[in-house]
Amino acid sequence: MPVSQDVLVPLLLTLKVAAWATIFASVAGVAIAFALARLAFPGRELVDAAMTLPMVMPPTVLGYYLLVLIGRRGPIGAWLESNFGVTLVFSWQGAAIAAAVVAFPLVYKAARAAFEGVDRQFEQAARVLGKSEPEVFVRVTLPLAWPGILAGIMLCFARALGEFGATLMVAGSIPGRTQTLSIAVYEAVQAGKDDVADFLVIVTSVVCVVILVASGELLRPRRVAA
Amino acid sequence: MRIEVDIRKTLRSAAREFRLNARFSCDDDIGVIFGASGAGKSVTLRAVAGLETPEEGRICVDGRVLFDSRRGIDVPARERSVGYVFQDYALFPHLTVEDNIAFPMRKWWQRRHSPAVARRVADLVEIFELQGLARSFPWQLSGGQRQRVALARALMRRPALLLLDEPLAALDPLLQERMRGELLSTQWLFQIPMLVISHDPEDVAALASHVVVFDAGQVVRSVRIAGAPYRDGEGRANHAAIRRVLLDGGAEEPQGAAGARWREAT
Numbered sequence: 102m103p104v105s106q107d108v109l110v111p112l113l114l115t116l117k118v119a120a121w122a123t124i125f126a127s128v129a130g131v132a133i134a135f136a137l138a139r140l141a142f143p144g145r146e147l148v149d150a151a152m153t154l155p156m157v158m159p160p161t162v163l164g165y166y167l168l169v170l171i172g173r174r175g176p177i178g179a180w181l182e183s184n185f186g187v188t189l190v191f192s193w194q195g196a197a198i199a200a201a202v203v204a205f206p207l208v209y210k211a212a213r214a215a216f217e218g219v220d221r222q223f224e225q226a227a228r229v230l231g232k233s234e235p236e237v238f239v240r241v242t243l244p245l246a247w248p249g250i251l252a253g254i255m256l257c258f259a260r261a262l263g264e265f266g267a268t269l270m271v272a273g274s275i276p277g278r279t280q281t282l283s284i285a286v287y288e289a290v291q292a293g294k295d296d297v298a299d300f301l302v303i304v305t306s307v308v309c310v311v312i313l314v315a316s317g318e319l320l321r322p323r324r325v326a327a
Numbered sequence: 328m329r330i331e332v333d334i335r336k337t338l339r340s341a342a343r344e345f346r347l348n349a350r351f352s353c354d355d356d357i358g359v360i361f362g363a364s365g366a367g368k369s370v371t372l373r374a375v376a377g378l379e380t381p382e383e384g385r386i387c388v389d390g391r392v393l394f395d396s397r398r399g400i401d402v403p404a405r406e407r408s409v410g411y412v413f414q415d416y417a418l419f420p421h422l423t424v425e426d427n428i429a430f431p432m433r434k435w436w437q438r439r440h441s442p443a444v445a446r447r448v449a450d451l452v453e454i455f456e457l458q459g460l461a462r463s464f465p466w467q468l469s470g471g472q473r474q475r476v477a478l479a480r481a482l483m484r485r486p487a488l489l490l491l492d493e494p495l496a497a498l499d500p501l502l503q504e505r506m507r508g509e510l511l512s513t514q515w516l517f518q519i520p521m522l523v524i525s526h527d528p529e530d531v532a533a534l535a536s537h538v539v540v541f542d543a544g545q546v547v548r549s550v551r552i553a554g555a556p557y558r559d560g561e562g563r564a565n566h567a568a569i570r571r572v573l574l575d576g577g578a579e580e581p582q583g584a585a586g587a588r589w590r591e592a593t
Contacts, residue, residue, distance in 0.1 A: 225378050226417040228404040230431040231484055240430075244421045 107297045110277050111285040112304060118193055118268075118281055119261035122200035126261070127208050127254050134212035135238070149213075156206035164270025167199055171271070189271070196264075196272035196279050203267050204260040211253020215246035248319045255316040259309055328520040329354050330488065334374055334384030334394070347371065347381075351549035355536035356514055357521045361528075361573055362541030368524045369414075371541070372490050375522065376411045377404030388488055410481030410489040410519075415497060416473045418465035424476050425461040428452070431484040451479040454516065471502050475509070482517055491523045495530060507533040528573055532564040540573060548572060 133152060137145055155163055171178040171189045181187045189195040219242055227237045243250075265283045272279035274288060282305050289298040331352040338345040347367040360368045373379040374394070375386055383396040388409070393402045418427050426433075428451055432444045440448065452461055455475040465473060474494060481489060494510065495503045511534065514521055523534060531538050536553035539546055552558065556568045 220417075222413060222415075222417045223419060225404070226411070226413060226419070227430070229376050229378065229407075229409065229411040230480070231405045232431075233405060236434075241419060245419075 107285075107289075107294075108300055108304065111280055111282050111301070114193060114277070114280070115262055115282040118197045118200055119258055119264075121194075121197040122204060122261040122264075123208075123254060123258040125197070125201040126205040126257050127250075130205055130208035130253070130257070131212045131250060134209050135216055135242075138213050138216035152209050153206045155202055156210075160203055160264070160266025160268075161270055163202060164199060164267035167195075167202065167267060167271050171195065171198065191273045191275060191279060193272065193279055196268045196281060199267040199271040200261040200264040203264050204257040207260055208250070208253040208257040211256065212246070212250045215249025215253070216242065218249065219245045252316040252319040255312050255319070259312040259316075262308060262312075263305065328389050328488070329387075330358065330375070330389075330520070330522065331385070331387040332371065332375065334371070334381035334386060336370060336374070336379070336381045338370065345544055347544045349541070349544075349546050351539045351546045353522070353537045353539065353549070355520075355551060355553055357510075357523060357534050358537040358539060359531050359535035360522065360524045360539045360541060361526065361531055363526060366541035367544040368526075368541050369492055372411075372492055372522065372524055375488075376409050376490055377402060377407045378411075391487075408484070408487045410484070410486040412474070412477045412481050412489070412491040412494055414492045414494075416465075416477040418473060418476055418480070420465055423462050423464055424457055424468070425452070427465070427476055428479045428483055430480060447483065451483065455479045470498050471506065474498070474506060478509075478513060482513075482519070486519070489517075489519050489521045491521060493524050493526070495525065495527065503527075503529075510534060528566075528570060531573060532566055532569050538569075538572060 137149060137152075168190065169175050171181070173179065173182060173188060173190060178189060181189065187194075189198060223241050223245060224237050227241045232240065263283050264281070265287070268279070268281060269284055274280045274284045276285075276288075280288065282301055286298055286301045286305070289295075289301060329352060333350045334347070335349075336347045338347065345365075345367070347370050349367060349371045360371065362368050370379055374381050375388070377393065380401060381394065381396065384394070385392070385396070386394040388407075392398070392400050393407055394400060419430065422430065425448055429440050429444055429448045432447070433440060448461075452458060455478060457472065457475060457479065460468065460472060465476070468476065474497075491510075495506055498506055507530065510521070510523070513519075523530065525531065525534075531552075537549070537551050540548040540550075550572050552569060552572060557565055557572070559565065
């Protein structure tokens with residue numbers, strides 16, 4: 102079995118990249134979803150469309166946009182490099198940013214639907230019972246929306262695990278540094294290492310199935326009091 | 328305790344425009360806001376709780392101004408010190424009976440109740456006969472039990488006033504009779520003034536010491552019915568006299584829009 106270096110290194114790297122991507126996308130997705138679910142302002146659905154765009158745009162196009170922004174000569178990339186000496190391109194952090202952008206709509210969409218599904222009366226009850234707005238959010242809104250949000254987070258993680266196009270554009274395919282599972286599969290096939298490819302594909306499939314089953318379980322309608 | 332309400336609000340939907348112009352005051356233990364559905368009862372009660380902002384007017388409870396459009400006062404709902412029992416109770420589905428009742432007193436970083444809070448929860452559980460249900464979730468309870476949990480939760484913070492939106496409408500007739508008794512004993516036990524919404528003359532007869540009759544967004548009558556001719560020395564209701572108040576302010580025959588609507592409904 103070609104375990105060790107060929108599989109373990111990309112697997113661990115992928116988990117690290119996907120975990121950070123999921124954290125970034127989830128925090129931003131939940132915050133933006135709550136704002137859009139609760140604040141009515143002109144152009145709200147336009148913002149919603151913009152937030153959903155990464156889901157329909159080709160990942161390579163997204164990757165190109167990211168390169169323009171965070172590349173060494175891009176506005177954000179140049180600023181980071183001159184002020185902090187940080188280079189995002191061809192680093193695992195860059196891969197995480199690419200995966201976060203691509204997977205963001207999944208958690209955003211799920212969170213917005215979950216927040217809109219929370220009966221406002223529960224929030225009003227909490228206010229009359231003396232709770233401030235942050236407490237209403239932490240103790241009532243978030244717990245009631247949580248199953249839907251968690252399902253979105255898991256789908257986001259699954260999507261981040263399998264990210265290929267944008268990651269390749271931004272971070273390249275440096276073995277041990279930016280070569281994630283899906284990129285490693287591609288490289289293995291290109292190099293004719295079928296045994297490595299087989300193993301990588303099976304590992305990836307198992308992880309994805311587990312996540313899908315678990316998130317499906319969370320999305321099933323639950324009994325809720327009238 | 329004196330409750331003064333004098334508010335105006337226009338509600339618009341695609342189909343119609345509804346103008347609320349509610350003005351009444353009530354000095355008694357239990358005031359019942361009576362009227363057909365869509366008469367503006369709920370909006371008024373929600374405005375007292377701070378869940379609805381009137382366009383203009385004034386709301387005053389026991390000398391404390393909760394809302395005054397002219398002076399720019401609008402006390403947030405969380406600081407109004409009122410208890411509110413929602414029509415379908417709005418018990419938090421993710422919390423147990425115990426945690427629902429303790430909810431107002433618990434800070435979000437606290438994992439457990441303080442001893443004082445735990446004691447008060449235990450007292451309320453006993454008063455409202457919820458022993459054995461403390462760890463149940465709202466969906467596991469009957470309608471009557473849910474209502475008692477909602478009452479206990481609303482009283483947890485010792486509010487100055489208890490507002491109840493159609494507390495009996497969701498219950499079957501047998502249970503209604505019992506819950507009227509429970510509301511009266513709750514009022515007596517906690518010595519808390521109540522403002523109750525109802526469209527059932529039976530509720531007025533059983534509970535009210537003051538009735539405010541709403542029709543099409545207006546208060547058409549606000550009458551104290553604690554004494555003669557509406558009740559005898561022992562507080563028993565004179566149904567005929569109360570009925571006349573509800574229908575048309577003491578006229579022999581029900582007249583006007585309120586009377587017609589009421590006759591249609593019964």
